[in-house]
Amino acid sequence: MSSDDAVKSNPNAGPPKKVFLVSYPKIVFMYPTFLASIIAGIYMCFVPDQDLTDAIKGVAERADVFYVTLAFLLILAMNLVVLSFDFPRTTSLTVFFAAVALGIGLWSLFRFNPDLVPWVTGWLGMLNPIANSTFYFIFAIFMCFIYVGVYIRVNFDYWEVRPNELLHHHGVLSDLERFPSPNLRIDKEINDIFEYILLRSGRMVLHPSNERRAIVLENVFFINRKEQDITRMLGAMQVTVRPDQHDED
Numbered sequence: 001m002s003s004d005d006a007v008k009s010n011p012n013a014g015p016p017k018k019v020f021l022v023s024y025p026k027i028v029f030m031y032p033t034f035l036a037s038i039i040a041g042i043y044m045c046f047v048p049d050q051d052l053t054d055a056i057k058g059v060a061e062r063a064d065v066f067y068v069t070l071a072f073l074l075i076l077a078m079n080l081v082v083l084s085f086d087f088p089r090t091t092s093l094t095v096f097f098a099a100v101a102l103g104i105g106l107w108s109l110f111r112f113n114p115d116l117v118p119w120v121t122g123w124l125g126m127l128n129p130i131a132n133s134t135f136y137f138i139f140a141i142f143m144c145f146i147y148v149g150v151y152i153r154v155n156f157d158y159w160e161v162r163p164n165e166l167l168h169h170h171g172v173l174s175d176l177e178r179f180p181s182p183n184l185r186i187d188k189e190i191n192d193i194f195e196y197i198l199l200r201s202g203r204m205v206l207h208p209s210n211e212r213r214a215i216v217l218e219n220v221f222f223i224n225r226k227e228q229d230i231t232r233m234l235g236a237m238q239v240t241v242r243p244d245q246h247d248e249d
Contacts, residue, residue: 015232021159021204023217026083027146029198034143036075040068041136069129072136074100082194159206159217161230166208183209184234188227200224 047065078100087096156174160167161181168177187205190196202223206215220226 015235016229017162017233019161019226019229019233021161021217021220021226022154023157023159024154024201024219024221025150026219027150028219029082029195030079030143031147032198033072033076033079034140034147036072037136037140037143040072040131041133041140043068044131044133044136047133065130069131072131073129082192082198086192087194088191159215161233163233166206179208179215180210181208181234184230185209186227186230188223190223195219196223 044065081096156172157170160169161184163181165181166179166184168179169175170177185207187207188202189205190202195201199219200222201219204217204220204223204226206217208215
């Protein structure tokens with residue numbers, strides 16, 4: 001349920017007193033690969049060592065082990081594409097999924113029809129990407145350390161929007177910068193559909209009234225809800241101030 005729906009269902013709910021804005025690095029969008037490594041590692045724990053050794057040597061075939069590794073590599077590849085390129089429109093997203101579907105379709109065609117193009121089938125037959133549980137768990141541990149570092153960093157660098165001021169908390173000693181919040185102009189930009197799907201994130205640009213430079217915050221989670229909360233909070237302040245001015249006149 002969105003913030004607007006919550007307000008409609010509960011008319012007495014007032015605007016938030018403060019809204020926190022955090023800019024995250026792009027590594028946070030790698031969480032599908034992180035989860036895939038954990039799932040793959042758990043699955044590989046149930047594969048006997050002898051079966052895994054035979055599959056690596058090509059003595060015996062374990063289709064499930066091969067497909068687990070292939071799924072992990074595909075998720076990793078798609079995550080890296082998300083980090084490397086922007087997909088600002090639905091058309092680019094459709095083209096990307098069409099290219100992935102075409103690649104998987106051609107791979108399946110050549111693999112299950114070996115006589116169609118023999119040299120392609122032979123080349124695919126030489127590919128045997130298989131990894132054990134240790135590989136997946138080490139990858140997950142590395143990612144976990146990175147995410148812990150990101151969590152620690154963002155706790156020392158974030159923005160706080162209040163009805164009368166905009167605060168920038170940063171530094172180990174909690175340095176603080178203050179900007180006027182009234183007449184604050186907000187621009188919301190969703191430049192990558194993938195990033196929006198993964199974490200509902202986008203770019204938020206803040207324009208304080210007395211500042212020449214704009215404040216650009218990349219990869220703000222749940223950006224639509226944040227923008228609605230700020231609009232409600234600042235709008236409520238304007239509504240409460242105007243009647244007082246009218247009474248004084």
